[in-house]
Amino acid sequence: MRKLLALMPVIPYPPHQGTNIRNYNLLRHLADEYTIHLLTFYEGPKPSIPGPLREICEIVEAVPNPSHSMPKRLLRLISSPLPDVIYRKSSPLLLERLRELLAQNRYDLVHVEGIEMAQYGLWIASHRTGRKPALVFGDQNAEYLLQKRAFETDIRQLRYWPAAIYSLIQWQKLARYEAAICRKFDRVIAVSEADGEALKKLVPELEVCIVPNGIDVDFYSDFTPRNPPLADWSPWALVFTGKMDFRPNVDAALWFAQEILPKVREKFPQACFYVVGRNPHPRLRAIMDREGVVVTGYVEDIRPFIAFASVFVVPIRMGGGTRLKLLEAMAMKKAVVSTTLGAEGYPFRHGLHLLLADEPETFAEAVCRLLENEKERVRLGEEAFKLVDERYRWEKIVKALKETYEELLAR
Template identity: 40%
Template sequence: MRILALSAQLPYPFHHGKAMRDFALLTGLAAQHEVKLLAFGTEDEVEAARPLAARVPFRALPRPAHTLPRRFWFLLSGQPDLVGRTWSRSFVGLLRETIFQERPDLLLVEGLEMAPYGLLVARALRSSTLLSWVLDEHNAEYVLQQRAWEIARGEHGQGAQALYSRLQAARLARFERRACLAAHTVVAVSDADRQALLRIAPAAQVAVVPNGVDTAYYAPLPGAGSQDQPTLVFTGRMDFRPNVDAVVWFCRDIWPRIRARCGRARFWIVGRNPTQPVRALGALPGVEVIGAVPDDRAWIGAADVYVLPMRFGGGVRFKLLQALSMARATVSTRLGAEGVEGLVDGEHLALADTPESFAEQVLRLLDDADARARLGRSGRELMVSRYDWRVLLPRFEEAIVQAARWPRKKERACGSH
């Protein structure tokens, strides 16, 4: 099967979750199918992604410039900002040229931000029987903004952020509904996301293929855990709003409770592009803002306890899968662990939603090496058996192959009358 994939960024090197999913799925599919990719990227990003080309040939265009007139137009258009960031006439031209030359069997749209191109192709061909398209939804995007609004409206000084999130949630819900109904198949990363998408688009065809982890790459390290003082770790892109909120909330409401009873504890915030509010946390006792690192495994492996204090967001968090795969004892909010089927509180990780209970779970694990080891072993076993990409790829392949066959069956049936 010939597959043409569309993505808002090149998936290698993978600095964030979306790229990790894209890389795993596209390279996995390329072992059995002819896969080509169209994406956005700078000259430096294109050069860095050269190793990908041997497995998945790609072409990339510069990202659209975010000029003030462009932003103003999208504000008045009623379209969500997510769409405005990636709309490009040049990309439309490249897409048309590639479809004409390559004659793909399937258009694989990675992320809602690229869905306008799927809708455009469907309209241009004037018949959904000519080219199937699959929307791989990395999040139920409208839910992410709804949750951001619910958090921001309760925070002092967050009125503008709350208003923005409420506006975007409404716009995303309308656009996401349209995209889900138009795609032949939608792939959600969790059953919770599937249910959220079906609430706004009940007639959509939605399959579930969760995010995964390369358990051979994210394997336990010899002598893992800190050697000198109790260490907590959080990893992630530190200009991503849910991550920023998580570490700010943790340092403000949870960290003082931990330090009051474990004064030697330290907290490492690891991830690229830390915002000013994140950098400011480095002034707190015991908190270190590490920033970008070439390989996050050493930092995850150094954690006595990995923390995931997420208060909003969506999808399935790669950081959780990675920490569990590396057999790290983990404390998470329930929302942070959302979408990972099979997780049992107290068996694979510890769950806590209030500052008091979160601090207690962390302190309990810091005091009990055997409990940390038990959680670590069970968490890794779950990742290997259910969340390794080698387990998940056949499910994704089945979903998209069915989408590619469906319209042709429909076309033959229509022609037989």
């Protein structure tokens, strides 16, 4: 079997949030054709390697996540031409282990997933002989676009101007850095056509392979809950899931709770907004004590929360890539209301698979419309499920990645 070295930002298990869901399933479906070595980071005490990863990877090497103080980050913000995200995973220890693995093994391919790990692919590109091993970069977001949109959102409110200034600086740095990455790797993977086009704006001649996010449809569709996940569960539950220290999710939760939920509760006083996901950011304290808002923090399984949702909401106003949370909700046949940006990168149609709304008034109206009409909720859920089941199973999606690998190896 051919040999693949995968560089990933965190141990991709358990597959409970976007990055881990994607990375674990890519590895799982590549393991039947490739011998996989995984080099990654861990946070906190050194963990034992999860059994499911040991089953699909011949070698799993994990080093501690580097720590960087806020003063150092602020200094680099001013002095360094490189974006802040690079330093989050800048580790001499991982580089040393990478050099050892490259010396001990003849890899056919090196797949680098995530912009924070791209620095190690650039190191390989500058030290390899010829074009072996082939280098593949998986860009889970067009990162410069994420920061551009964050700037455009935060600049609207005076209290968020410090964050807006940060994003303005990072946007410029990321555009230069992302362009350099795209030129050095042999192939670039994007999760959507929209992200692919955004990268081509940086490097017009770039060839981009689209490997969408996928989902284990059966894991969600076969789930049968017995009871609501929390006591006093609302009869009009509005659920939003995600990693709650991720800036686009934080902004989405605040915007919905502060601007949209009050309008919904005028018609449905018992409506409750459930913010479900680990590591709630301190900014979310502003909504934790609001009537009709529940911030859960980490939960072992998000499926009960989705299953008992009346409407699943995706009030995303910044970011890039695609949102796995949409696929999760649709695999459970849930009616979804999303911003246009929240559904970007997917072929979902307004009125057929979900409802789209970009202003607080229209978003609230869409939510109320669905709360009033159970038949429409069911219809949207059924249509969305058909599309997800047809297009977004991992076994279909990884086929495109394997074809890209084969093309590179045949050169």
